[in-house]
Amino acid sequence: MKLQLALDRLTWDECIDVLDQTKNSVDIIEVGTGVIKEYGMAIVREVRKRFPSHTIMADMKTCDAGGHEAKQAFGAGANIVTVMAFSSSMTIQDTMNVAREYDGRVMVDLLEVQHREKLNELEKLDVALVSLHIGKDRQKKGAFNTDMFQLVEGFPFEVAVAGGIDETTAGQAASGNPDIIIVGSAITKADNPSIAAENIRKTIKG
Numbered sequence: 001m002k003l004q005l006a007l008d009r010l011t012w013d014e015c016i017d018v019l020d021q022t023k024n025s026v027d028i029i030e031v032g033t034g035v036i037k038e039y040g041m042a043i044v045r046e047v048r049k050r051f052p053s054h055t056i057m058a059d060m061k062t063c064d065a066g067g068h069e070a071k072q073a074f075g076a077g078a079n080i081v082t083v084m085a086f087s088s089s090m091t092i093q094d095t096m097n098v099a100r101e102y103d104g105r106v107m108v109d110l111l112e113v114q115h116r117e118k119l120n121e122l123e124k125l126d127v128a129l130v131s132l133h134i135g136k137d138r139q140k141k142g143a144f145n146t147d148m149f150q151l152v153e154g155f156p157f158e159v160a161v162a163g164g165i166d167e168t169t170a171g172q173a174a175s176g177n178p179d180i181i182i183v184g185s186a187i188t189k190a191d192n193p194s195i196a197a198e199n200i201r202k203t204i205k206g
C-alpha cells in the first residue's frame with residue numbers, strides 16, 4: 001500500500017517546503033489540480049528535478065483533449081496523470097494511448113460516480129487504476145468512508161482512495177486494502193507535516 005501526498009492550495013515555495021519535510025515518508029507526490037492551474041507544468045518540472053526518484057502524479061483532472069493534456073504532464077516529468085471518469089471514452093482512450101508512449105499510467109478519478117455501470121465501461125476500456133474520491137466541496141458532508149469500496153468490489157482495478165483522510169481515519173481507509181492512500185490537507189496543513197506523514201505511513205504500512 002502506497003502513501004500519496006496531495007499538494008493542493010499551496011504556493012510554489014510551500015509545495016517544495018512540505019516535500020522537503022515529508023519526502024522520506026511518501027511514495028507518490030501528487031501535484032494538485034489547483035497548483036497546476038496556478039503554476040502550470042513548470043511546477044511539475046520543478047518537482048521532478050528536485051525529487052528525481054519519486055513517482056509523481058499530475059492531477060490534471062482531464063475531461064477533454066486527453067492526448068494533449070497527457071503529453072503536457074508526462075513531458076514535464078509526471079509518471080501518472082488523472083482523467084475524469086465522466087469524460088468521453090475517447091478522452092480516456094487518448095489519455096491511455098499517450099501514457100503508453102511515455103511508459104506512464106492513468107488514474108481514472110471516480111469523483112461523483114455512483115453506479116457500477118461506469119466501472120463496467122472502464123473495465124472494457126482496459127483501465128487499470130481508479131480513485132475513489134470525495135471532493136473537497138463534498139467533504140463538508142463527510143470524508144472518505146469504507147462503504148465506498150463497494151463501488152469497485154469484484155473489479156480488477158488497482159484502487160486509490162482520497163478525500164479528507166487524516167491520521168485518525170487512515171487506518172479505516174487502509175482496512176479496505178486499497179493500493180494507494182491519498183492524503184492532502186491532513187499533512188500539508190499539519191503543524192508538523194513531517195510527523196503527520198510519518199504517522200500516517202506507519203498506520204497504513206504497519
Ligand SMILES: O=C(CO)[C@H](O)[C@H](O)COP(=O)(O)O
Binds near residue numbers: 008033134136164185
Ligand atoms: O484531488 C484532490 C482534491 O480534488 C485531493 O488530492 C484529495 O482530495 C486529497 O486531498 P485531501 O486529503 O485534502 O482531501
